[in-house]
Amino acid sequence: MRIAIASGKGGTGKTTVAVALARVMDSCVLVDCDVEAPNAHLFLSPEVSHTQEAFVMIPVVDDDKCTGCGECSRVCQFNALAVLNKSVLVFEELCHGCGGCVIACEPKAITEGGRLIGTMQWGKANGMDFFDAKLRIGEPMSPPLIKGLKRQADLAEAENMILDCPPGTTCPMVEAVSGADYCILVTEPTPFGLHDLNMAAQAVRDMGIPSGVILNRAGMGDNCIQEYCRANGMTILMEIPHRREIAEGYAVGKDILRSMPELEDEFKNMIKTINEGLNNG
């Protein structure tokens, strides 16, 4: 089973939930897809056994072969190529690496080069396979790195995979969530938590991925999340109480199961519920 942990709003507890779930599930690989600010490693102290650089394809133009026809610029949806006076200008930072220009170039003047976008690493953490990546500083495009990281994690061939997703509802989140069997949306009972939960719920619904909600910091704020879930037919899978000892543990790199061991059974039951729902669904 492949479960994505997403949220919309940042700081609601995605990593807290992801680490706990990966710990209670057998044969599980944890993938920290938040390549702009990876933090799951802080709770797991993994022993890194491999590092690998990730590249995105960029066009390399052979001026001798280029006829200046401009076809590459016309097919580029990202405006990364300009053809002027029979020479091609490539704006590497705008290129999404789709390769359309390579196919469109009749004289075959364009070949595939690479632009470094980040570094992936993986290894073991208490017997669990753990993967994360760091986006190169200044690099605007994280989805290709997330995609590469997930592909690498697939090679571990674990029975279960937990995807700790980046916040928001834009391309990085969509890339991280895609392919999941189920998505857990972590939120908090605040107006911001509710607003972004609504956006994230719509995003995963559009992607055709079943989802449920974990309400973190339950007890603070109001009942807005419960009311929203009731009105929209969404399941609250679990409520994590708003407790000081969880925050204190978090601050020193203790995962939530060590701060509140009584939650372990709740997490296990939740997995069972999700599993049964998917099998019957």
Place this chain on the structure above:
Amino acid sequence: MLICISSQGADLSSQVDPRFGRAAQFIVVDTETGEAKAVDNKQNLQAAQGAGIQAAQTVANTGAKAVVTGHCGPKAFTTLNAAGIAVFTGSNGTVAQALEDFKAGKLEKASGADVEGHW
């Protein structure tokens, strides 16, 4: 010589569009004959990125040798420069006025972008 002025409308009485890449229109004027025509830049208004690059290509295709606009970002400037098109920034008022200022040599040629991308 053909020059290209970024414009909010389709004729010489329109206001100069302060933006180059996302200008509504370009007015291409022949400085010798005074003949003017409007070139639409609508496709770039909604571009997620690279509007300046595309606009620069549009301008290059008109055969213009100079651009008169309010501001020009780095990628647009690079592209115009590669096309051998001179850039004059800081223009405002009507397109007709900008044309007169250009002809009178009142505008200064830019040596680089005067704003960041997406200003």
